[in-house]
Amino acid sequence: MKKITAFIGSARKKGTYLAVQEFEKYLRKYRDIDFEYVFLNDYNLELCSGCKLCFDKGEQFCPYNDDRNVLIAKLEESDGVVFASPSYAFNISGRMKNFIDRIAFIYHRPRFFKKTFTAIGTQFIPFGKQVQKYLESVGRNLGFDVLKGTTVITPEPIPEKQLEKLKANIMNLAGRFDKKLNKEKLAKPSLYKIMTFRMTRSGLQSSDLRLYDYDYYKEKGWLTSDYYYDIHLGPLQKVIGRFSDFLGRKLFT
């Protein structure tokens, strides 16, 4: 049975919760799932102090001993992940942002490649998709296989017409999510993703600084591999990859 975890950035059980509940309901129409709601508000997560020890020396050096690792374990245990947040001042909630900051070292050392990720943004105004788009970029940077999410309008109370629209949007998202969950193969990386991977790794090799990322890349075999995971690159991707290695060496020496 697939395990799906929704991380919710609102302290209230209102609009965002409703959207995620609908998502669960529709997803259950396709398959039997183990679905968990993670209200970030229920976890003890200190504000990131910006010391950068997680980047430079390793996440084990984080000065806080709180629920960060509990939340990371939930990401690791999941086959599918949803990040859902209300829009606060045209972006994600502070609670969600702090969670992302606390796991941002994973941007440097991405994982979760086989896992499906999507984003749900909730907001009052009927235009703009900043929350959804930002959360999608977070999923990509963490290494997930990202499915385009949705933005739903959740005024209080929600008029019937708006509720119908929300349900239709979420139903569509659940259908697409289910299809992606079924995919066995790892996603083919875009040229942009190949370039960032290759420039980063050749930069790490060329730099005099021996950051923790270097050890991590070495341990994973990423200092010599074509990409983060085993994937066949076409001729153009190979050339771009080699050029990016060269560029990374030039930029970071």
Ligand SMILES: Cc1cc2nc3c(=O)[nH]c(=O)nc-3n(C[C@H](O)[C@H](O)[C@H](O)COP(=O)(O)O)c2cc1C
């Ligand atoms: C501090 C704060 C800032 C907000 N800023 C925006 C905003 O910039 N744009 C918007 O459309 N809605 C904004 N809203 C409305 C919420 O996004 C909307 O009510 C959402 O449904 C709340 O989610 P919840 O019901 O799960 O708490 C804001 C709400 C709060 C509390």
